[in-house]
Amino acid sequence: MSPKMRESLQAYFFLSPIVIGLLVFSYYPPLRGLVTAFFEWIPAGDQWTFIGLDNFARMLTDEVLIASVPNMLLLMFGGLIIGVTVPFIVAELIFFVRSEKLKYYYRVMLLLPLVVPGVVGMLVWNFIYDPNIGLINSLLEAVGLEHWKRAWLSDSRTVLGALLFMGFPWAAGIGPLIYLSGLMNIPTEVIDSARLDGATGWKRVLRVDIPMVTGQIKFFLVTGMIGGLQQFGQQLVLTGGGPGYSSMVPGYHMYVQAFTYNHFGYASAIGLVLFVVAFALTIVSMKFIKSE
Amino acid sequence: MRLIGKGTSQLALNALIVLLLALSIYPMTILLFGFTKDSLTWQYNQWLPALPMWFSNLNYAWKQIGAAFWNTLFVAVMSTAGGVFLSSLGGFVFSRMKFYAKEVIFYFIIALMMVPAILGLVPWYLLVKELGLLNSLWALVFTSVFGAPIFGIFLLRGFFSSIPEELFEAAKIDGCGYFKLYYKIAIPVSLPSLATLAIMQVMGVWNDLVGPSIVLTDPDKFVITLALRNFSMSMSGSGVLTNYPALFSAYVISSIPLVLLFFFASKYYIEGLTSSGMKL
Numbered sequence: 346m347s348p349k350m351r352e353s354l355q356a357y358f359f360l361s362p363i364v365i366g367l368l369v370f371s372y373y374p375p376l377r378g379l380v381t382a383f384f385e386w387i388p389a390g391d392q393w394t395f396i397g398l399d400n401f402a403r404m405l406t407d408e409v410l411i412a413s414v415p416n417m418l419l420l421m422f423g424g425l426i427i428g429v430t431v432p433f434i435v436a437e438l439i440f441f442v443r444s445e446k447l448k449y450y451y452r453v454m455l456l457l458p459l460v461v462p463g464v465v466g467m468l469v470w471n472f473i474y475d476p477n478i479g480l481i482n483s484l485l486e487a488v489g490l491e492h493w494k495r496a497w498l499s500d501s502r503t504v505l506g507a508l509l510f511m512g513f514p515w516a517a518g519i520g521p522l523i524y525l526s527g528l529m530n531i532p533t534e535v536i537d538s539a540r541l542d543g544a545t546g547w548k549r550v551l552r553v554d555i556p557m558v559t560g561q562i563k564f565f566l567v568t569g570m571i572g573g574l575q576q577f578g579q580q581l582v583l584t585g586g587g588p589g590y591s592s593m594v595p596g597y598h599m600y601v602q603a604f605t606y607n608h609f610g611y612a613s614a615i616g617l618v619l620f621v622v623a624f625a626l627t628i629v630s631m632k633f634i635k636s637e
Numbered sequence: 638m639r640l641i642g643k644g645t646s647q648l649a650l651n652a653l654i655v656l657l658l659a660l661s662i663y664p665m666t667i668l669l670f671g672f673t674k675d676s677l678t679w680q681y682n683q684w685l686p687a688l689p690m691w692f693s694n695l696n697y698a699w700k701q702i703g704a705a706f707w708n709t710l711f712v713a714v715m716s717t718a719g720g721v722f723l724s725s726l727g728g729f730v731f732s733r734m735k736f737y738a739k740e741v742i743f744y745f746i747i748a749l750m751m752v753p754a755i756l757g758l759v760p761w762y763l764l765v766k767e768l769g770l771l772n773s774l775w776a777l778v779f780t781s782v783f784g785a786p787i788f789g790i791f792l793l794r795g796f797f798s799s800i801p802e803e804l805f806e807a808a809k810i811d812g813c814g815y816f817k818l819y820y821k822i823a824i825p826v827s828l829p830s831l832a833t834l835a836i837m838q839v840m841g842v843w844n845d846l847v848g849p850s851i852v853l854t855d856p857d858k859f860v861i862t863l864a865l866r867n868f869s870m871s872m873s874g875s876g877v878l879t880n881y882p883a884l885f886s887a888y889v890i891s892s893i894p895l896v897l898l899f900f901f902a903s904k905y906y907i908e909g910l911t912s913s914g915m916k917l
Contacts, residue, residue: 353736355815360742363727363790366783371749374757374764381760438654443647454658456903460895461665463844464862465888468869469664472881478683480667516657522907575755581846582866596755603759604851612759620756627751 375620382614388607400614410615413586413593416505420594421573423509428569429562432520437550439521440528452525458517467582470511474498498584501591508579508592520565527558567630574623595619668892672885679882691882698868698886704857705864706890709843712774712860713894716781717838721831723782724789729819731790732797733805743794749787762851772855781842789834796830797823832905839898843891861891 382400384393404410439451458466473480476496485493497507531553539545539553555562577597580586586593586601595615603612671683673690699706730736731743761780770776804822813821824831846862853859859867868887872879899906 349735349737352734352815356730356734356736356739359726359730359734359815363723363746363783363786364742366723366779367746367749367786369764370761370780370783371752371757371787374760375752377760377763378756381763435654435657438650438657441650442654447651451654451658452907453903454662456899456906457662458665459840460899461668461888461892462862462865462895464846464865465668465891466664468865468884468888469667471869472667473664480684483684512661514657514660517661571753575753578846581850599755599759600847603762609759609763613756616756616759620753623753623755624751 378613378616378620381610382617384610384613386607386609393610396610400611401618403611404614404618407598409590409593410595410598412590413595413598416592417574417594417596419505420508420576421570424573425566425569427509427515428520429565431515432518432565433524433558433562435516435521436524436528437554439525440554452522455517455521456519459519463578464582467511467579471498471583474507499588501588504584504588504592508584511579523564524558524561527561528554531557563630567627570626570630571623574619574626668885668888671882672889674882676880676882683881694880694882694886695890697880697883698890701868702861702864702887702890705859705861708774708858709861710894712777712781713839713842715778716785716842717835719778719782720785720789720838721835724786724834725793725824725827725831726819727786727790728793728797729815729823731794733818733823734815743790746787747791750791758847758851761848765852771852772858773852774858774860776852777842777845777848777860780848781838781845785834785838788837792834793827793830796827800826829905829908832902833908836898836902836906840895843895865891 381393383395383397385396385399386393435455439448442448442451461469474497476482476494476499479497481497482494485491495503497503535553535557536549539549544552575596577594577600580592580594580597581600584592586597596619599612599615599619602608602615667684670686671679672694673692674682674687675691678687727746731739765771765776768776770779800823804826805818808818808822843861845860846866849860849863853863856864856867865887869884872881872884
C-alpha cells in the first residue's frame with residue numbers, strides 16, 4: 346500500500362463520524378424536504394400520498410401566506426438596513442477613538458448583551474412595550490403624549506414597526522466587531538497616504554474604509570437576507586403572527602402548518618419555496634457585489 | 638470636517654459611543670434592578686435600582702426553571718464537547734494530512750453553510766420522530782454535535798494551517814501517529830480558537846428555541862428557552878398584577894452560565910472573531 350493510500354485510510358477513519366453525522370442530520374432532512382413537498386401526509390396509518398404540484402397550487406390561494414409575504418419583506422429590508430449600517434457606524438466610531446485601552450473596553454462592552462439569552466432579550470422588550478406599565482408608554486405619559494400610547498405589539502398598525510424597533514439602538518452584538526476586524530486590517534500605510542491626499546474624517550470613511558469592508562458588508566447582506574427570509578423567533582415568542590395575521594411571516598406560517606395542523610407536506614412545500622428564494626438571493630448577491 | 642485630532646472631538650466621540658452602548662445595554666439593567674424588588678417597591682419603581690434588595694424571588698423562579706436549567710446545561714456540555722472534538726479533529730485532518738478526494742470531502746462539508754436551514758426543519762422533526770428521540774434531549778445533542786463541524790472545520794482548518802510545520806516534524810521523527818500529533822500538538826496551541834467555537838456552541842444551545850419547541854413537549858424535558866417562554870406566558874395572564882420581579886429573577890438565573898462563560902473566555906472570543914475574518 347502506498348504511503349498516501351495509508352494516510353488516506355487514516356484520514357477517512359477520522360472523518361467518518363463527521364461525514365456520517367452530516368449525512369443523517371444535515372443532508373438527509375433538506376433532501377427529504379425536496380421530496381415531501383410533493384406529498385401529503387395522512388395521519389391515519391402514517392400514509393404519504395404523492396399529490397404532484399398540489400401543495401404549490403395551494404400556496405397561490407393561501408391568503409394567510411400571501412398576506413405574510415409583505416410583512417416578511419418589510420421586516421427583512423428593515424432588518425437589513427439596520428443590520429448593515431448601524432454596526433458599521435458603531436465600528437467607525439470606535440475605530441476613530443485614539444485610546445487603545447478605551448477601544449478594547451468598548452469591544453468587550455459590545456459583547457455584554459450576548460450574555461442574556463435571546464429569548465430573554467425579546468421578553469424584556471415585550472415588557473418595555475407593555476401597554477400598562479411598559480417603559481415606552483410610561484415615557485409618553487411623562488412627557489404629556491398620552492394619546493400616543495399604544496399596545497404596541499397587539500395593535501396591527503404598530504406591531505411590525507415595534508418588532509423592528511426592538512433592540513434599539515442596536516449598537517451591541519458581534520456586528521460592530523466584525524466590521525472592526527475589517528477596519529483594523531487596513532494597512533497603516535493606506536491610511537497614512539490617504540491622509541496625505543487630504544482624506545481624513547468623512548472623506549476617509551467614504552474613500553478608504555467602505556471599500557475595504559465590502560467583504561463584511563456582503564457578509565451582512567447575505568446572512569441578513571437569508572436570515573430575514575427564514576426567521577420567525579419574534580413570532581414564536583411574542584406575537585404568534587398576530588394580531589390577526591398582521592405580523593405573520595412565511596416561516597412561521599410553515600411552522601404552524603407543520604406543527605399545529607400536521608400538514609407536513611404543505612409545510613415542506615413552503616419551506617422549499619423559501620429555500621429556493623434564499624438560495625437564489627445568495628447566488629445573485631455573491632455574483633453582483635464584488636469584493637477583493 | 639475633522640473627526641480626529643481635537644481633544645474635544647475625541648471627548649464627544651467617546652460620549653456618543655458610551656451613550657449608544659448604554660442605551661443598548663439598558664434593557665438588561667432593567668432586569669438587574671428589577672429582580673431584587675418586592676412587589677410593593679416594584680409598583681412604584683420599575684426602572685431604577687432600589688434598596689433593600691430581596692432575593693426571595695430567586696427561590697420561586699428557580700422552582701419554575703431549575704429543571705430546564707439543568708437540562709440545558711446537559712445539552713450544552715455534551716454538544717460543546719462533541720462538537721469541538723469533531724470540528725478540531727476534522728480541521729486537523731484537512732490542514733495536516735494528505736489524502737485522496739480531500740477537496741471533494743471538504744466542499745461536501747462546508748457547502749452546508751450555504752443551505753438555508755428552513756427546508757430541513759419539517760423533515761428534521763420527522764427524522765427525530767423516527768429515531769424515537771421525541772422528548773429526548775439527545776435529539777438536540779446529536780443535531781448540535783454534528784452541526785458544529787460545518788463552520789468549525791472551516792474555522793479551525795485555517796488556524797491549524799498556520800501552525801509552523803517544525804512543531805509537527807519533531808514529533809513525527811519521534812514516531813508520533815496522526816492522532817497523537819492532533820491531541821499533543823495541534824490542540825494545546827489552538828485553545829483560543831477552540832474557545833471561540835465552544836462559545837458559539839454554548840450560545841447556540843442556550844438560544845435555541847425553534848428546535849426544542851418542536852421536539853420537546855414534556856415540561857420535564859424543557860430547555861431554558863421553552864421554560865422561560867412558558868413562565869412568561871403563564872405570568873402575563875395576570876396583567877398589571879404580573880409578578881415581574883419573579884420573572885426577572887428567572888431571566889437573571891438563565892443568564893448566569895453565559896455570564897460566566899464570557900467572564901472567562903470573552904478575550905478568546907474577540908480574538909477568534911477578529912482573526913477568523915468573517916466576510917464573503
